[in-house]
Amino acid sequence: MKHLLSTEKIQPPITRRAFLETTTIAGAGVMLKTAAGGISNVEVQRKPNIVYIFSDQQRAKATGYDGNPDVITPNLDKLAGESINFRNTISVCPVCTPYRASLMTGRYPTTTGMFLNDLHLPTNELCIPEIFRNAGYDTAYIGKWHLDGYGRDTYIPPERRQGWSYWKVAECDHNNHRSHYYTEASNERRYWEGYDAFAQTKDAQQYILDHSDTVKPFLLMVSYGPPHPASPEAPEAYSALYTQEQIALPPNVPRDKQAEARRHLHHYYAHCTAIDHCAGQLIQTIKDAGIEEDTIFVFTSDHGGMLLSHGLPYEWKQVAWDESARVPFLLRYPAVHANDGRVIETPLNTPDILPTLLGLANIPIPDTVEGEDLSTVIIEGTEIQNRAVLYMSIAPFVGQGEPYRALRTRQYTYVRSLEGPSHLFDDLQDPFQMNNLIGKAEYETLSQELDTELQKQLDIIGDDFRPPQSYIAKWGYHVDEEGAIPYRPPVEPQGPGLNAI
Numbered sequence: 001m002k003h004l005l006s007t008e009k010i011q012p013p014i015t016r017r018a019f020l021e022t023t024t025i026a027g028a029g030v031m032l033k034t035a036a037g038g039i040s041n042v043e044v045q046r047k048p049n050i051v052y053i054f055s056d057q058q059r060a061k062a063t064g065y066d067g068n069p070d071v072i073t074p075n076l077d078k079l080a081g082e083s084i085n086f087r088n089t090i091s092v093c094p095v096c097t098p099y100r101a102s103l104m105t106g107r108y109p110t111t112t113g114m115f116l117n118d119l120h121l122p123t124n125e126l127c128i129p130e131i132f133r134n135a136g137y138d139t140a141y142i143g144k145w146h147l148d149g150y151g152r153d154t155y156i157p158p159e160r161r162q163g164w165s166y167w168k169v170a171e172c173d174h175n176n177h178r179s180h181y182y183t184e185a186s187n188e189r190r191y192w193e194g195y196d197a198f199a200q201t202k203d204a205q206q207y208i209l210d211h212s213d214t215v216k217p218f219l220l221m222v223s224y225g226p227p228h229p230a231s232p233e234a235p236e237a238y239s240a241l242y243t244q245e246q247i248a249l250p251p252n253v254p255r256d257k258q259a260e261a262r263r264h265l266h267h268y269y270a271h272c273t274a275i276d277h278c279a280g281q282l283i284q285t286i287k288d289a290g291i292e293e294d295t296i297f298v299f300t301s302d303h304g305g306m307l308l309s310h311g312l313p314y315e316w317k318q319v320a321w322d323e324s325a326r327v328p329f330l331l332r333y334p335a336v337h338a339n340d341g342r343v344i345e346t347p348l349n350t351p352d353i354l355p356t357l358l359g360l361a362n363i364p365i366p367d368t369v370e371g372e373d374l375s376t377v378i379i380e381g382t383e384i385q386n387r388a389v390l391y392m393s394i395a396p397f398v399g400q401g402e403p404y405r406a407l408r409t410r411q412y413t414y415v416r417s418l419e420g421p422s423h424l425f426d427d428l429q430d431p432f433q434m435n436n437l438i439g440k441a442e443y444e445t446l447s448q449e450l451d452t453e454l455q456k457q458l459d460i461i462g463d464d465f466r467p468p469q470s471y472i473a474k475w476g477y478h479v480d481e482e483g484a485i486p487y488r489p490p491v492e493p494q495g496p497g498l499n500a501i
Helices: 016-020 076-079 096-105 128-134 194-210 256-286 350-360 375-380 441-461 468-474
Strands: 049-055 082-086 138-144 166-171 180-183 216-221 296-300 329-332 342-344 387-393 404-408 413-416 420-426
Touching: 049 194, 076 128, 076 256, 076 329, 076 404, 128 216, 128 350, 128 420, 138 194, 138 342, 166 194, 194 216, 194 256, 256 296, 350 375, 387 441, 404 441, 413 441, 420 441
Parallel strands: 049 216, 049 296, 082 342, 138 166, 138 216
Antiparallel strands: 082 329, 166 180, 296 329, 387 404, 404 413, 413 420
16 A cells, blocks of 8 residues: 555654553554543554664765765665665764664653663663554564663563564674574573574564555564674675775774774675665565555664774774764655655754654654654755754763763764863865864854854753763762673663662
8 A cells, every 4th residue: 555644743742641541543543542631533544664774883984875985785875866865864872772772762861871881771761662552553673672781691571672562682692693582472592593684684574574464554673783893704705795905994094003994894894785785685575565655764873883993993982983973874765755865964863763753654752752853854855954963972981982072063073072172073074084173263163153052952951061970870870890881690780760869
């Protein structure tokens, strides 16, 4: 059935309690409780399916369509030509758990307390699957979770799954050729066959086919482990596509780091190409199932990684540089934009993703959500001029840089440290961020304007930008000598509500 964009008006934010009291699908229409408690029998068009896939630690520059001459991503390059390409998409706190918590809730890490890896996301947080289930969706999650906090190998029971129904998940496992998962209500540890991203894709393909002709729409998320640097070698066929000598390094890799960078990029790009294959397989399955018009397809990543750019260690993220914070974000929804690709310069932040998907599906946005709905940018094709998005590192761990608060606009990156303004880059003229404009007289006014906007956004979310230990103490966390939450057995779970004082 071809999806027609509903003319039902998008409602303003509602409270969490009111949202959870909204009721169910009746045939192809939705029955919603009104604010006064009555029932509204408003028939709406079938809501879109959503297939949201994201890789782990894939920076925006690790795609061919973003201008990288080395990495081989033909499926994503084709997808970019048919999608809304938010080229200034930023990871709100570029490391795994904080991004994932923000994606699930539409909230900032300083609000939720989810600013370190391996924390437990409270079950009382209103999350994506709960919202979509209450709007009549089936929900499914496959792959890496990293939001449970009870240990990376531990079984996650249904009551800690935040409302996901179909579930084939591991908390965290980067042994991609023998990674584990749990499913249903069983604590039996199972293993993906072969390279896990391929097996997870196959499982997602079957889910799509099984749900392609049902009355209820579905929300499917697939979280891949690669190309995270902790991954072992990619399948040989993908590694063989690259030779270290032919990799043309970005100009911000210092000369004395270039040999090391080529070794890591060989490994990294091979995984990127394998993930590209997975994306292509899922896109084809959606087409084969006859639900292409009716499905929102998103490809993105949780954060990027440095890989020796600016001389920083290959495994580093958390920092404010483009390689760490900017991620790919392609959204394809033929019912809205046909197959016409479009580059969007308006910045998109992690907390904006949930409300934007809700806007596209005409689902009310709960008042817990802090991000902004950018669905009109997609539907109307209009840019939001002068938009700036806030990102941060609150308590960096394992020695990965210093805390900061930063802004990204369509042209500039501005960073403030605890000591004051630290970096300003013109990302259009200087895409590899090699010319810091802080301290240059001709940019003083711009720097002040961006700092004022940064402070305005910090005030909105109630963040007064204090040293890391202040936030750790506020939430009652106990960290190890590297400032990290311990995750090796025996694990004492930590998280907001478990430790807050």
